[in-house]
Amino acid sequence: MRKIFIGLLATMMVALVGCVTINVYFPEAAAQKAADQFIGTVLDRAAPAPAPASSTPPPVKPAARPSAMLLDLLVPAAYAADVPNIRIENATTDAIRKRMQARFNSTLGPLFASGAVGFTHDGMVAVRDASKVPLSQRAQVNATVAEENRDRAALYREVANANGHPEWQSKIQATFAKGWIERAPAGWYYQDASGAWKRK
Template sequence: MRKLVYVILTSLAVALVGCVTINVYFPEAAAQKAADQFIGNVLDGAAPAASPAPKQQKPAAGNDGQQPSAMLLDLLIPAAQAAETPNIRIQTSATEAISGRMHERFQGALGDLLDSGAVGFTRDGMVAMRDAAKVPLSQRAQANTTVADENRDRVALYREVANANNHPEWEPQIRVTFAKSWIEKARAGWYYQDAAGAWQKK
């Protein structure tokens, strides 16, 4: 009987470890939270907060009389739960530099372009000239440079976040997640593209 219990528990342990190992899918909820934090810092000017360390549940200490099989489950189940709610790392020296440049643009030229309706957020996580007629002819070259600089930083940001998490293949999903957050956090009066690519006013 004892042997049968250990066989069952071993099978369960293998299944749980398999769940932990297989769960390498893109953690959308954690990425959304990270995007919201980054964009909030850029738009509101808050100093970047230190990235919290992932919370790890400690396995229960071996109480007197606790069966080894119960201790094994205590060790495996928190690991499986942690895999379900991973943390996304967005704080690197590169992302902090990008955040600083973006914040300056939003406080200056890019913020003015968004306020005027000349520029808007695209559905793919970038910014684009929406109505060049809203920019005086003498300032259009500078406006185009501002848009290009912002988009260069955005491409670098999405790549850096994916690489910082050791999953460069996540870059397209990081971009989609940030695109959604940029639009959600857009200020009233700013323009954005809907899913069909049509410009809408927030």
């Protein structure tokens, strides 16, 4: 009887371990912070100031509960830091940032200010009112918007890939879309979720 009970218990433990899946959740707050820093360097044309050093000691982690320790013995642990970090800076994203800064300084900034272009709800840029641009310059404006959107698509893809989660690309893009609109100066245009143009 005891052997049957131990065998049944072992079978249940194996089944339990086999049914446990570890989900990797998208760290939205960390992604928004990283996106805001990147966006700030493009829109504000200056790198963000380093955060002041804190003299407060790091918080002490609470002791693990016994049930958690037992589960850790049975299932390989996938620990993450208390505050997940999103890597956004590498050689590729740095090159994209520099191109975006140059484009913003030369042509996109004035186009946003005039209302000719605006931010779309999906983190891209679109020509909003072509009549604000002289006819002779419209082809160049369309080309500039296309270049900007290529860089934006590459940025969102690269950030997802650099963090080891290509499946996060749409979430990274949505995070940036929100950030571009929030950081836009008053008077600039953006699209709401339905695609309607609004002015900040």
